[in-house]
Amino acid sequence: MIQQFYPQTQHDYRYELNKDMNFSAAHFVPSEAAGKCQNVHGHTYFVNVTIVGDQLDKSGFLVDFKLLKDLVHGRYDHRLLNDETGDFNDEDPNLFPTTEVVARTIWTNIQQYLNDLENKPKCVQVIVRETPTSYVVYRPKAGDFDEEE
Numbered sequence: 001m002i003q004q005f006y007p008q009t010q011h012d013y014r015y016e017l018n019k020d021m022n023f024s025a026a027h028f029v030p031s032e033a034a035g036k037c038q039n040v041h042g043h044t045y046f047v048n049v050t051i052v053g054d055q056l057d058k059s060g061f062l063v064d065f066k067l068l069k070d071l072v073h074g075r076y077d078h079r080l081l082n083d084e085t086g087d088f089n090d091e092d093p094n095l096f097p098t099t100e101v102v103a104r105t106i107w108t109n110i111q112q113y114l115n116d117l118e119n120k121p122k123c124v125q126v127i128v129r130e131t132p133t134s135y136v137v138y139r140p141k142a143g144d145f146d147e148e149e
């Protein structure tokens with residue numbers, strides 16, 4: 001993977017972990033306003049997640065890199081995102097598999113996993129690159145963590 005420089009989010013935690021990963025998936029956006037994106041097409045998505053925390057786990061990790069990859073690559077690689085009905089649907093625009101919604105959904109899935117960890121790390125940023133020239137940054141607001149805990 002090519003080295004990327006991403007926007008950073010400010011925080012006061014001791015540790016910051018960043019994980020780059022990718023997955024190949026197809027999707028379509030079920031809206032006339034989406035133009036050509038109404039048709040099924042695919043991307044190799046590049047994802048960067050930022051996890052922060054003050055405490056390491058019993059293995060000396062903030063969170064295991066492999067577990068993060070499993071939560072993203074393992075869930076979406078070589079899939080039609082529209083078929084992942086637990087995450088997306090074709091009726092609610094807030095759940096269409098746009099890059100924005102994919103980024104938010106990845107955050108939700110990761111944060112739900114992190115909430116169960118004893119050291120309570122937090123995912124403070126998810127970046128999803130859909131094409132070489134287009135990416136989305138998702139950053140939760142402070143209250144989003146309260147809802148997940």
